[in-house]
Amino acid sequence: MVAQESFVGSIDQGTTSTRFLIFNKKGEPVASHQIEFKQIYPEPGWHEHDPNEIIDSVEKCIDGAVKRFEEQGHSAKSIKAVGITNQRETTVVWDSNSGEPLYNAIVWTDTRAQNLVRKIKQRLGADELQKICGVPLSTYPSVSKLLWFMENVPAVKECYEKGTLAFGTIDAWLVYKLNGGPRRNVFVSDPSNASRTMFMDLQTLDYSDRLLDFFRLDTSKLKLPKIVKSSDPKAYGSLASTVLSGVPIAGCLGDQSAALVGQKAFVPGLAKNTYGTGCFLLMNIGEKPVVSTHGLLTTVAYDFDGMKPMYALEGSIAVAGSSIKFLQNNFEFIESSAQVSQLAETVEDNGGVTFVTAFSGLFAPYWIDDARGTIFGITAYTKKGHVARATLEATCFQTKAILDAMGKDSGHSLKELAVDGGMCNSDLTMQTQADLIGIPVIRPAMRETTALGAAIAAGLAVGVWNSLEDFKDVNAEGKNTFKPAISPEEADKKFGRWEKAVQMCRGWAS
Ligand SMILES: Nc1ncnc2c1ncn2[C@@H]1O[C@H](COP(=O)(O)OP(=O)(O)O)[C@@H](O)[C@H]1O
Ligand SMILES: O=P(O)(O)OC[C@H](O)CO
Incomplete structure (x- = not known):
């Protein structure tokens, strides 16, 4: 034993x-x-x-x-x-x-x-x-x-x-x-x-x-x-x-609060983005709830025994990994989620395709309930790879829109973005994300941060751990860093196309 x-x-x-x-x-x-x-x-x-x-x-x-x-x-x-x-x-x-x-x-x-x-x-x-x-x-x-x-x-x-x-x-x-x-x-x-x-x-x-x-x-x-x-x-x-x-x-x-805890974002200004079925960017905003005026939510980050409750600003994206599952199960482009990067890498760029993956309308920061999934820019040139790329990019564009909104609401601009969730396993997606937001994306070695957050909550309650200080060295080694590799001008140009597509997909389900 x-x-x-x-x-x-x-x-x-x-x-x-x-x-x-x-x-x-x-x-x-x-x-x-x-x-x-x-x-x-x-x-x-x-x-x-x-x-x-x-x-x-x-x-x-x-x-x-x-x-x-x-x-x-x-x-x-x-x-x-x-x-x-x-x-x-x-x-x-x-x-x-x-x-x-x-x-x-x-x-x-x-x-x-x-x-x-x-x-x-x-x-x-x-x-x-x-x-x-x-x-x-x-x-x-x-x-x-x-x-x-x-x-x-x-x-x-x-x-x-x-x-x-x-x-x-x-x-x-x-x-x-x-x-x-x-x-x-x-x-x-x-x-x-x-x-x-x-x-x-x-x-x-x-x-x-x-x-x-x-x-x-x-x-x-x-x-x-x-x-x-x-x-x-x-x-x-x-x-x-x-x-x-x-x-x-x-x-x-809740899983997004747990991921914030699992990423050890215990200090106001720290944030994480979790690319699961949906994608959720949460920033710790401390002991006072700030109500968003830019399309974000305010939520409870955690309320631990013996500590003051902490709040977070949240940007919620309804469709992230589920769009990859959609390519797999509905379009049958791939046999597993892990193959999506490979398919996207068969082409150099999105070939003019933009996919607004508004399967449930668009959540933050847009809140357009009558939008539905719309693919723009299809031509006789379009291949599966272009659609795969456009699918990955959709979550990255929405994350960029949320980060902009969060900067305005919180007054904090992030120096780097900590990530986790199933879709963060795609290197191509994480590189695309870094390119679009212009700051490094940091992926931890151990990616089960959501589960870790819940374990932290339970372990603190029964004395397995005694304070937040105990987690200083947890999951600190072996991180991957994705650095922006395109100019801000190029990123803005790509984002401009996305914003145009968002405006054009309004009203479909009204
Ligand atoms: N290598 C990968 N590349 C892209 N997406 C992936 C990859 N691995 C998993 N995913 C996506 O991640 C999602 C699952 O992530 P997970 O964090 O387990 O989500 P949830 O907690 O919402 O069930 C799935 O929708 C899947 O499509
Ligand atoms: O299943 P996830 O990880 O996409 O998270 C779902 C969210 O909690 C919904 O708000």
């Missing part, structure tokens, strides 16, 4: 896959397991997940990773706590008596509530909401999904009338089910997740009556999870089943 050391487990429940990783005290992953799960697209613009399949995938990942961990000679007993990080906004509704879901989860990318949101935007006071909760009224936050459920699913309406309708983002659903459901009824959410609902006041980190009244939600009928600290040894209960039964769940962070 290897000598007893303390480890922390991390559940990373993303949009396309679930992972469980086990980290040692140096913040290194020593064992992991990952499972992809079903993406359900019942109609154009709709995107659902099966909430029970998600729970099943988490339990299987825990068992799979722990098996590997034990094969290395470790004991499961040395795992002192588990943290959770998750796709945000995705909404689950269940009956609090049975603990069973009433419908599939509506995923954060889903645009079915577009008309409903437009109607609500006409209400008096709609313009004031973002100042309270940090999030713009759109199809993105959970509230639009909940209201759609209440208008369209009779079982949801019935439970609401009976007072047994439970609402949760994925973190709340996971904590509730992993604790055994109604039997123990652990029903909580952390502020980084709750701040994505549009019900939470960023100043108080509690539900806002003004917001709930605006959305005409009656909390005597609707059960909302209690908002607790992002790291807490008791509030999240413990795992009721799996090989880690009895291990406390001690930390919880």
